[in-house]
Amino acid sequence: MTPEIKARQQIDQKLNQAGWVVQDLNQIDLSAGVGVAVREYPTDTxxxxxxxxxxxxxxxxxxAKKDNAGENLTVAESQTERYATANLKWRKGNIPLRFLFEATGQIIRFTDNADxxxxxxxxxxxxxxxxxxxxxxxxDALRRRLVDSMPVLSERNLRDCQIGAVTGLEKSLAQNKPRALIHMATGAGKTFTAITAVYRLLKFGGAKRILFLxxxxxxxxxxxxxxMAYTPPDDGRKFTELYNVQRLASASIDPHAQVCISTIQRMYSILSGEPIDESAEDISLNEVQQTVKQxxxxxxxxxxxxxxxxxxxxDECHRSIYNLWKQVLDYFDAFLIGLTATPDKRTFGFFNxxxxxxxxxxxxxxxxxxxxxxxFEIVTEITQKGxxxxxxxxxxxxDRQTRKKRWGETEEDNVYTGKELDRSVVNTSQIRRVIQAMKTAVETHIFxxxxxxxxxxIFAKTDSHADDIINIVREVYGQGNAFCKKVTYRAEEDADSILSSFRNDYNPRIAVTVDMIATGTDVKPLxxxxxxxxxxxKGYYEQMKGRGVRSLDADSLKxxxxxxxxxxxRFVLIDAVGVEKSCKTESRPLEKKPGIALKDLLQGVAMGSRDDDTVLSLANRxxxxxxxxxDKAKARIEKLxxxxxxxxxxxxxxxxxxxxAIVQTALAAAKANGxxxxxxxxxxxEIEAARASRVAAACAPFDKPELRDEIESARRDREQVIDHINLDQVTFSGFSDQAEAQNKMVVQTFANFIRQHKDEIAALRFFYQQPYQRRALTFRMIEELHEHLSRPPLMLTTERLWSAYARLQGGQVKGATIRRQLTDLVSLLxxxxGLDGEGAELKPFADEVDRRFQAWIFRHNAQRGTSxxxxxxxxxxxxxxxxxSSCSISREDFDYAELADKGGLQRAWGLFGSELDTLMNEMNEELVA
Known part of the structure; x- marks a missing residue:
């Protein structure tokens, strides 16, 4: 079978699936259906x-084109246009055909000539x-209506930011841009803005149906x-009196619905045929890892x-459009409109x-x-030091899950850090001190x-942690059950009713959550x-902070x-774990599937379960x-x-x-097969075969029953130790500006160290010598300096120094949220x-190297006369x-991967000749010192 014939068969199959009757010319019967696709139809071209x-x-x-033409399918557009404007045999009139398709067996492109x-x-x-x-x-076509039929926006009941969002969106749609992002702060009325746009697209744009995900x-x-609450500015009726709105709870869409509200998980279930886990719709995608293949x-x-x-x-598109879930968006031929308060780089990229x-x-x-x-910061001794x-x-x-206790001796000395609190060790004194400090601060100072x-x-680490907090809150405040409630997906009471009471009633005064109120949920009185x-x-943290930003009028608050x-x-963020200072990334945690026991996951993998949920859940465990x-338990597992x-x-x-990696494996397999x-x-x-081979190799160790037994045994042995012996004490409680003295002390200690050791440490001598011996600075010098600074009693890590400068000098410090490189010590020095002059910015070393490189290469090109x-x-x-990343470059460095992979020293010499050493010397001098 030739590639062309194979592609035609796949095209025929897709046409049939969509309800077309496909016919050969010699068997043409245009009465066979609403739509008939006739193969090899004669035209005058x-x-x-x-x-x-x-x-x-x-x-x-x-x-139609063969599959390997997919990457150049747009080249065929002129050919399609030629047929669309040609004279068709037996056809009356010569009006150009409106709908133009180019297709392989895998790819379809479409043009509407009425646009x-x-x-x-x-x-x-x-x-x-x-x-x-x-x-x-x-x-008129939809895209024509978006250009010609949208009247000027009525500004009644709209804030300036909402007016700008709707008009900006409609301008984008009129330009036929397929994706648009609305970035609006939490509390600014993103949903109201979206409903305003939906109303106009339905009424004036003539949209058939809109999906709200x-x-x-x-x-x-x-x-x-x-x-249901929305009243448009040009009609006294509610939105739901004018248009049918369906909140999807099954696999069928009401044919009369003009707006369909659905979780992206449910829509994926409908389109994939994968049965939906109802509980999956209750967990934000911030809390799970979207699986990459299903x-x-x-x-x-x-x-x-x-x-x-x-x-x-x-809605909240920063967390719901990647990997597995992206298939839902790729499936539909629709304009995509994203709403978010906290976009990240992926969000900007996805929306072009x-x-x-x-x-x-x-x-x-x-x-x-x-x-x-x-x-407001609360610092306790055990939170900091363990x-x-x-x-x-x-x-x-x-036991973590059952919370069943046993009274027993500790087997060995157990040194735990603050990060292990409420995971392997629970120190009730630490929780009590934080809650007591919060109560005192709120009642005597904050409010x-x-x-x-x-x-x-209160944001807790786990459901178990939330229970510990609730018990201690009720005890410290001397209040009953109604005063403090847990609002999570696993709460014994109905979460929605507790949330409603928290929002609208006097009690509960304090709510404890792990995930449910972390994002999106509106509780204005907070x-x-x-x-x-x-x-x-970073994005999740901003969403969590956003729970408190909503403004509220005096009567509603009262x-x-x-x-x-x-x-x-205002609201007050009380930081009891250093969350304001910790380094934020844009990564997400692995999927959690707590309903399945570890032993069942192990057994399932051993029996051949290879679906992503099982594999990723086992990986997470x-x-x-x-x-x-x-270490002993780890060693036993490693041996087996x-x-x-x-x-x-x-x-x-x-x-x-x-x-x-799956794609690369599939490509390698195809190449091996010629x-x-x-x-x-x-x-x-081919992709599935590659996935199966990779997963099979990763799952192979679990075929051994002794390994599975050892892992399960280790899990059973892990318990939380309830430390009631080490009593905690608050070491600092106050607004963060009171921590300024600590940051000043860090900066002053650094300055004193530089002065005292300028003649002893090579990296410091480098900067103090006049004129600069610029080529002398090496990565080893920076390592030596870092070792001196980071050891006790100074404990001046690059991260800590950068953070101190950022909190003291704010706008003069760039890149405060990214992870530090060791070479950033150069910028700190x-x-x-003050080598860069008064008012200079503290920027990551790599940024400064980039800036200097641009100036150097521009000047060098000008001096050479040729670029x-x-x-x-x-x-x-x-x-x-x-x-x-290394402060300097020499011939030996061309053995490193990023340079060696491009041909190493030999290729560089071939490009620059004897000029290479001169260029390296110049770059070492001018990009670093």
Missing amino acids: GPADYVLFINRTACGVIE PAPRSRELSHFFRPEQLAAWLAQP VDTRNLGKQAHQEF EKLVRYNPTIPVEEFDFIII ENIVAEYSYEDSVADGVNVGYDV AELKAKEWVDHR AARKETPKTL EVLLFMRDVRS RVSNSAEGAKT LVRLNKQLD SGGIPVGELGKALITALDPD ITRSEDTLLPK RFAL FTPEQTEWLRLMKDHIA
Whole structure:
């Protein structure tokens, strides 16, 4: 079978799935259905691969290509256009065909010639004939209406930021941009803005149906309530009186619904045929890792075709559009509109950097839309330093899941750090001290005039931690059960009713949560947030802080907090774990599947379960278990696994599911079989085979029953130790500006050290010598300096120094949120010594090297009279990057991977000749010193 014939068969199959009747010319029967696709239809410029007839009238053409032409499919557009404007045999009139398709067996591109400035776009499947018939019956195409039919926006009941967002979105849609991002601060009214846009797209744009995607059922409920409450400015009726809004709770979409609200998890279930776990809709995708491949991929569903929605609005899109879930968005032929308060780099990239509205938290505070916040710190000795339980101490041991306790002796000395608190060790004194310090601060300092406890939300690490906090809160405050409640997905009481009471009633005054109120949920009366868990995800942390930013008028606040005077003007973030100072990343935790026991996951893998949920859940358990086991338990597992540490067993499972690695494995397998493939032309079965082989290799160790037994035994042995012996004490409690003295002390200690040791340490001599011996600075010198600084008693790590400067000098310090490199010590030294002049910024070393490199290469090109070639410039950039991470470059450094992979010293010499050494010397001098 030739590639052309194979592609035609796949095209025929997709046309049939979409409801087309496919016929050969000699068997043509246009009465066979609404839509008939006729193969090899004659025109005066040659036979067209397929001509599409709707209700007996020719309206479209398909140009078919073999699969390996997919990467150049746009080249065929001129050919498709030629057939569309040609004379068709037996056809009356010569009106150009409207609908143009180019297709391989894998890829479909589509152009609607009724669009303004017709532009092709990729589809996941062919449209149904009924859809083309509907479009033909309309006087204008959707994209034409977006240009010509949208009236000026009524500004009634809209804030300036909302006006800007709706007008910016409509301008983007009129330009036929497929993706648009609305970045608005929490509390600025993103959903209200979106509903305003939805109303206009339905009424004036003539949209058929719009999908409103959320990532938790709770947010779906909130969105539905806002649709029901919305009254448009030009009609006295509610939105839901004008348009049908369906909150999807099954696999069927109401044909009369014009707005459909669904979790992205449910929509994935419908399109993939994967049964939905109802509880999955309750957990934010911030709390799970979206799996990168699934046993069942999204596939064509004729009851929900690709044209089902004209627009898809993705609420909190920063957390719900990647990896597994992206398939849902790729399936539909729809404009994508993202809403988020906390975008990250992936979000900007996904939406093609098309930011149609940008309204920051700082803007919202300045406008009075949101309130500002103060940071109050509580530091305890054990939170900072941990503690030690000696052997033979009698303490409680508690099972994490059942919370069943046993009284027994500790077997050996147990030194634990603050990070292990509430995981392997629970120190009730530490929790009590934090809660007592919060109570004292709120009642005597933060909200001293209040007679009742302000509405307070506490973020806990785990469900078990939340229970410990609740018990101690009730004890410290001397209050009953109603005063403090847990609001998580696993709470014994109905979470929605507790949340409603927390929002609207006097009690509870304090709520403790792990995940449920972390993002999206609106609780305007909140005035205190207590962090008793650290958060490494920058976006997630901003979302958690956002729970307190909502403004609230005086009457509404007084309804739940009787002694409040005036409107809500601020909230206070109480930091009991250093969350404000910890380094934030944009990564997400692994998926958690606590409902399945570890032994069942192990047994399932051994019996052949290879779905992503099972594999990733087992990986997560093993990685987590590795942090909880002692060295003896780890050694026993490693011996039985053939030398693989328990943590590496988990990492291997994660790596096996890396989508890029799967593709590379599939490409290698195809090449080994003599088949030339690109990433775009790999077949699903080839990708699946590659995935299966990688997962099988990672799962192989678990075939051994003795290894599975040892892992399960280690899990059973792990218990929380309840430390009631080491009593904690608060070492600092105050607003963060009172910590300024500590940061000043750090900076002053650094300056004193530089002065005292300027003649002893090579890196310091480098900067003090005049003139600079610029070529003398090496990475080893920086390492030596770092070793001196980071040892006790100084403990001046690069991270700590950078953080101190950032908190003291704010705007003069750049890159405070990124992880430090050791070479950033160079920037710290220059800044401390004032070598860059008064008012200079403290910037990461790599940024400064980049700046100097641009100036150097510009000057060098000017002096030479001719520019470096593109390949020479690329090599100079590689050399610059090496200097940024290592302070200098020499001939020996060309053996390092990033340089060696490009051909090493031999290739560099071939490009620059004897000039290479001179260039290296110049770069070492001018980019570093």
